[in-house]
Amino acid sequence: MMITLTHYLILAAVLFCIGVFGVVVRRNILIIFMSIELMLSAVNLVFLSFSRYLGTQDGHVWVFMVLTVAAAEAAVGLGIIVALFRNKQTIYVDEVKELKG
Amino acid sequence: MMEPIFFYGFGGLAVVTALLMVTRVNPIASAVWLVVCFFAFAALFITLEAHFIGVIQVLLYAGAIMVLFIFVIMLLNIGAEELKARTMQFSGLLGGLVTIYLIVLITLGLLKNPVRFFEPLTEGYGYVAPVGRLLFTKYLVPFELTSVLLLVAIVGSVVMGKRKL
Amino acid sequence: MMQELLKIDWLVFLRQTLPLLLPLGGGGFLLLVGPFFKRSHRFNFIFSIAIALLALFFAWQEWLGATNQTVNLLLFDRFTYLFAILFLIALILTLLLSYSYLESFGLVRPEYYALLLFAVFGMMCMVAGHDLMVVFLGLEVMSVSVYVLAGFQRSNVLSVEAALKYFLVGAFASSFLLMGIAFIYGATGTTDLIVLHQKGLGMLAGETRVYALVGLSLLAVGLGFKIALVPFHFWAADVYHGAPVIVTTFMATAVKAAGFGAILRVVWALFQWEPLLFANMIWVASVLTMTIGNIAALTQKNLKRMLAYSSIAHAGYAILPLVAFSKQGASVTSSISFYMLAYILMTVGAFAVLIALSEKEEKCTIQDLSGLGTRKPFLAFSMTLFLLSLTGIPPTLGFFGKYYLFLQAVQAGYIWLAVIGVINSVISVYYYLGPVVAMYFSKETADQKVGPTYWSPQAVLVVIWFTFLGVSLFGLFPSNLLDLIQTSVSSWLVAGK
Numbered sequence: 228m229m230i231t232l233t234h235y236l237i238l239a240a241v242l243f244c245i246g247v248f249g250v251v252v253r254r255n256i257l258i259i260f261m262s263i264e265l266m267l268s269a270v271n272l273v274f275l276s277f278s279r280y281l282g283t284q285d286g287h288v289w290v291f292m293v294l295t296v297a298a299a300e301a302a303v304g305l306g307i308i309v310a311l312f313r314n315k316q317t318i319y320v321d322e323v324k325e326l327k328g
Numbered sequence: 329m330m331e332p333i334f335f336y337g338f339g340g341l342a343v344v345t346a347l348l349m350v351t352r353v354n355p356i357a358s359a360v361w362l363v364v365c366f367f368a369f370a371a372l373f374i375t376l377e378a379h380f381i382g383v384i385q386v387l388l389y390a391g392a393i394m395v396l397f398i399f400v401i402m403l404l405n406i407g408a409e410e411l412k413a414r415t416m417q418f419s420g421l422l423g424g425l426v427t428i429y430l431i432v433l434i435t436l437g438l439l440k441n442p443v444r445f446f447e448p449l450t451e452g453y454g455y456v457a458p459v460g461r462l463l464f465t466k467y468l469v470p471f472e473l474t475s476v477l478l479l480v481a482i483v484g485s486v487v488m489g490k491r492k493l
Numbered sequence: 494m495m496q497e498l499l500k501i502d503w504l505v506f507l508r509q510t511l512p513l514l515l516p517l518g519g520g521g522f523l524l525l526v527g528p529f530f531k532r533s534h535r536f537n538f539i540f541s542i543a544i545a546l547l548a549l550f551f552a553w554q555e556w557l558g559a560t561n562q563t564v565n566l567l568l569f570d571r572f573t574y575l576f577a578i579l580f581l582i583a584l585i586l587t588l589l590l591s592y593s594y595l596e597s598f599g600l601v602r603p604e605y606y607a608l609l610l611f612a613v614f615g616m617m618c619m620v621a622g623h624d625l626m627v628v629f630l631g632l633e634v635m636s637v638s639v640y641v642l643a644g645f646q647r648s649n650v651l652s653v654e655a656a657l658k659y660f661l662v663g664a665f666a667s668s669f670l671l672m673g674i675a676f677i678y679g680a681t682g683t684t685d686l687i688v689l690h691q692k693g694l695g696m697l698a699g700e701t702r703v704y705a706l707v708g709l710s711l712l713a714v715g716l717g718f719k720i721a722l723v724p725f726h727f728w729a730a731d732v733y734h735g736a737p738v739i740v741t742t743f744m745a746t747a748v749k750a751a752g753f754g755a756i757l758r759v760v761w762a763l764f765q766w767e768p769l770l771f772a773n774m775i776w777v778a779s780v781l782t783m784t785i786g787n788i789a790a791l792t793q794k795n796l797k798r799m800l801a802y803s804s805i806a807h808a809g810y811a812i813l814p815l816v817a818f819s820k821q822g823a824s825v826t827s828s829i830s831f832y833m834l835a836y837i838l839m840t841v842g843a844f845a846v847l848i849a850l851s852e853k854e855e856k857c858t859i860q861d862l863s864g865l866g867t868r869k870p871f872l873a874f875s876m877t878l879f880l881l882s883l884t885g886i887p888p889t890l891g892f893f894g895k896y897y898l899f900l901q902a903v904q905a906g907y908i909w910l911a912v913i914g915v916i917n918s919v920i921s922v923y924y925y926l927g928p929v930v931a932m933y934f935s936k937e938t939a940d941q942k943v944g945p946t947y948w949s950p951q952a953v954l955v956v957i958w959f960t961f962l963g964v965s966l967f968g969l970f971p972s973n974l975l976d977l978i979q980t981s982v983s984s985w986l987v988a989g990k
Contacts, residue, residue: 231446285678314649480634
């Protein structure tokens with residue numbers, strides 16, 4: 228049995244959807260954030276499999292960019308979470324609801 | 329052929345650890361499962377002949393980003409009694425069903441497409457050198473842009489995180 | 494590839510990128526030098542204004558001499574510089590609004606100015622990039638700066654909460670966007686917008702269609718989140734409400750215009766894959782967005798929230814002409830660009846009036862406006878003008894903007910769509926006139942009679958005067974402005990073919 232492009236794409240789609248599930252269902256900000264990181268990794272898997280399939284390495288460059296973006300977002304996001312925790316002492320999004328109306 | 333063994337082994341590991349990550353109550357446990365998941369990702373990248381990216385995945389994701397996560401979780405110092413599993417009721421069920429539906433939909437859509445086999449490798453594919461060449465010629469501007477992005481991220485995290493400015 | 498890089502005339506490249514590099518360099522300079530001038534807010538302020546004006550001047554120079562050249566994934570045509578000018582105008586107006594606000598809320602920090610400049614740099618890259626990679630990274634530079642700006646008032650829970658929500662939604666949307674790009678890369682082997690446009694349908698010979706469609710829909714979801722289209726709009730009201738009002742002004746104008754600029758570039762490259770499906774997606778999103786935005790705005794008591802929902806509704810109006818993109822691309826693009834300019838002027842104006850009233854604490858409820866007509870006739874009158882313009886009542890700039898938008902739909906045979914747009918504008922009269930009624934016809938509360946003398950700093954008044962003149966004069970004589978925009982757009986759309 229050969230492993231084909233379709234195998235990899237389905238695996239990436241499953242992992243991406245698990246990430247989406249985490250973002251939609253969980254209320255813990257840190258875990259939501261980790262789920263987003265999982266989604267970005269699934270994107271990398273798609274880029275690399277298409278890159279392998281097409282035989283061009285542009286996808287690899289894209290993966291570099293995605294990694295950088297993930298790192299930048301992690302830095303800023305964790306900064307925001309720390310600032311929130313100083314104000315509210317909570318890490319649950321459903322307890323953060325001053326804004327309503 | 330080792331290929332299917334690697335694919336199913338590491339792919340299965342990635343899916344199982346990802347599921348464990350999104351279902352744990354304690355964020356530390358989640359973070360550790362995510363690290364394992366990223367290792368599985370790295371192995372999958374290597375099966376796709378992207379050796380260098382696989383190494384980077386371990387160094388950067390599992391090494392740097394996850395350490396940052398764990399550091400912040402420790403910094404916030406959330407006691408065990410404050411941890412709540414506050415999902416898994418209606419919204420959890422609904423979310424689960426929608427996710428399964430999405431997965432089935434995408435899988436069917438991709439399967440309808442004729443199955444694509446990977447071509448045999450061309451000489452030089454997967455080496456670091458071609459990636460570097462692309463980065464510094466064709467993608468020079470985006471490469472420089474990432475440095476701006478990182479600068480903005482540094483400034484941003486200082487602005488948000490520092491106690492006194 | 495190497496040869497190509499060596500062939501670039503770097504001096505020309507430097508001149509072309511000067512409008513982009515100035516904000517970037519200025520922001521970096523402020524970060525380095527700002528700490529030495531920590532006491533001197535004035536220095537930071539004047540320096541950023543000077544940088545923005547200089548960039549505006551060079552952008553205008555380059556607009557005059559633009560040659561549609563592409564250099565290393567950047568496309569220097571008049572459209573790029575047109576949007577650069579829009580961003581810089583929004584930036585200058587925001588800077589003028591910020592000075593006194595930052596002082597009175599104790600937020601004086603050089604980082605504020607640096608982040609604004611970086612955000613504008615990212616926006617320019619979004620519009621200038623002709624590879625999805627540049628567009629995406631520009632988007633990220635902009636978003637990361639704006640996440641932080643939204644939470645800039647760190648001691649205020651509302652502000653930090655807005656930053657958190659904006660960040661989570663933004664990062665979530667980015668991963669959808671990236672997944673879409675990954676599939677488009679898989680379907681076509683490239684992410685270069687010009688190549689995608691040139692090859693067009695030929696690239697989708699049957700088999701790769703599924704990938705292309707998956708990519709297109711994921712990309713649409715990602716971009717829909719970014720410009721807050723229904724059903725991906727839920728975050729906008731909270732974020733606009735929680736952020737400091739100066740940042741809300743920036744988000745509602747410059748960030749939105751940047752999103753539309755990038756969308757126009759992407760649509761130009763990709764619409765021909767599935768023109769019919771694309772048109773259907775657009776009209777559904779447009780009708781939903783304007784209707785739900787307007788209905789939600791009806792019940793708002795806080796003007797910041799009301800303007801947030803109205804900005805959702807305006808995004809709905811603005812994407813409406815895209816249904817006709819395959820028939821009349823150039824005029825659709827210029828109508829949207831024109832609307833963005835109109836929208837920037839009138840929204841900045843409306844927020845400027847709110848800022849003029851906010852000393853020490855933000856005064857953004859309708860009650861705060863009651864009796865303004867007798868106390869501050871000019872503020873009340875200009876607010877009325879901005880709200881009428883947002884509604885789209887002639888002879889304001891907003892009316893012509895909307896007219897050109899709906900005209901495109903009518904010309905392409907979507908008369909019913911234009912009718913829905915007009916009905917929505919009529920609904921919006923109700924909530925836009927609420928503040929007007931409060932200003933002129935409701936009695937002041939006892940508190941307000943004694944209460945603060947409104948403080949209206951000079952710079953804010955300058956902004957109000959500027960937007961007031963812009964909205965009214967261009968409302969009377971829109972044709973020159975429209976000519977200018979049409980020239981910018983047509984050169985791009987002709988050259989790309």
